[in-house]
Amino acid sequence: MNARREWLKTTLALAAGLPLGAGMANQLMAAPMSEAEKNFFGRSPLLPPMKIRLGSNENPYGPSEKARQAIQQALSEGNRYPFQVVNDFKETLAAHEGVTADHILVGAGSGDLLCATGAAFSLEGGRILSGFPTFPMLMNYAEVFKTTWDKVNVNDELVYDYEAVAGQIKPDTRLVFICNPNNPTGTLVNPGVVKSFTEEVSKKVTVFSDEAYLEFLQPSQQVSMIDFVKKGANVIVSRTFSKIHGLAGLRIGYIVAKPDIIRKIQRNHPGIPNNQLAIAAAKASLGDKDFMDMSRRKNAEARKILTDYLDKKGYFYGKSHTNFVMFDSKSDAQGKLSQLAQQGIAIRVWDYKGMQWLRVSVGTSEEMKAFVKAFDQIA
Ligand SMILES: Cc1ncc(COP(=O)(O)O)c(C=O)c1O
Incomplete structure (x- = not known):
């Protein structure tokens, strides 16, 4: 070790x-x-x-070059807590996603928010369901609080098996975790399948859609589950600046969900884990096509x-x-x-x-x- x-x-x-x-x-x-x-x-x-x-x-x-410049400029704010800056950034993200700012929670990377979500949902006991293998952080964190992690193997092509996952929902399943494209397999499921799954399953159980790698798809293929959040469904979407934006070392990501779900997760999320430089870099990166x-x-x-x-x-x-x-x-x-x-x-x-x-x-x-x-x- x-x-x-x-x-x-x-x-x-x-x-x-x-x-x-x-x-x-x-x-x-x-x-x-x-x-x-x-x-x-x-x-x-x-x-x-x-x-x-x-x-x-x-x-x-x-x-990116734009992020580097933004970091330089934000350095002089390094002595200031980023209270207002986080609020402004939530507004920026909300406008970007087409929701209001109370639908957004910003974390120190999306992993931070996966953990907060794992805690929030596991405090109620019960089970969390996902395909396997997948990015395990939310489930690993939930297991600390004695939640049971139910896993459904990917298929022979290493593709997340949405039908099989839907078939394993139990009465005490509190959350279903999906990841498209999936880590560690890298494989993609047709967005139509993921949408039907999310629409149906979220009527019974909250769906967490981890979209860390969505931007590696061609823009026309990038279908986020945020539309379901806009319709008031029990869906949480996580996004990160660590991957396509190249800011993994600065630790910044966010989730989008209904305000009551955001409040529930925020109760298990420490203070303000963000910093001036990460927010400045993320803001500059957001529209950097x-x-x-x-x-x-x-x-x-x-x-x-x-x-x-x-x-x-x-x-x-x-x-x-x-x-x-x-x-x-x-x-x-x-x-x-x-x-x-x-x-x-x-x-x-x-x-x-x-x-x-x-x-x-x-x-x-x-x-x-x-x-x-x-x-x-x-x-
Ligand atoms: C699918 C997935 N979700 C979330 C994360 C967490 O990334 P970060 O905390 O840097 O946003 C990773 C990191 O590799 C990941 O692969």
Whole structure:
């Protein structure tokens, strides 16, 4: 565990050009680890600094130029609490989403709000249902409060099985978590299916739609479940600035829901976790179409380098619509994780169906070429 903590501290500190506080590194420790990762980081000697970071689905091009300028300008407000700034930002987000500001809660990343939601719903006891594997933060946090997490496996193509999930709702299911495109599989379900599911299920149970990777789809494909919020349904939508906007290190995201749901979640959300710089950067990034288009395009190009390789070598992988790809490592995922880490390349390993899967985030094209080369030598 210590080796992993040091490794994360080193890589994050490198990213920021700063020494990293224990708080953030410890928070990352709460991120789910596969059995392979536990074994590896529990035993491994000190690792070299990670030169190629393909472990956390970050955007290698961020922050955008506009965000950087906004951060510079906001620095002089660093001595001021951001009370009014958060309120103004809620208004901006509300206008952007077509709702009123009491439908919005801003967090230190969307993960912060996933946890607050997990707490809010689990305090009532009962169960939370989701597909599996998926991004587990809300459910992991809810389990701390003794909620039961019911999981429904993705299908053979690693695609979230909405019909099967709907079939597993029980009388004491309090929340259903969906994620489209899904992490860690990267796969996408037709928005029509997700809409029908959300419409029907939200009549009985609150639906949480995690849309962290929505902007990696072409704009015409980006169908948010926010329309159901506007119709007064029991639906919560989370969005983040960590992915297409490239602001993962600044920690800012938001949820959209009916005001009574927002109040319920806010009761379990600490004070104001936002800061002046993150809000300024997010505001500048929100309408930055050029940066989003560039990130989406470069991501697709770099992702193809990886999937072309996987195709050539016959690896089975989920059809990715995101900035990561999950594939069956064929053998010894832990060994591959370890050998790549020794070369300064960070990836992740996920457990699913008694197997270990590799999840590789999409970096720049140069990084993907370097990954493919290094991976090919150890595969
Ligand atoms: C599906 C999904 N939701 C939420 C998050 C949390 O991101 P953040 O807290 O940076 O907004 C992640 C991070 O990887 C994610 O993959």
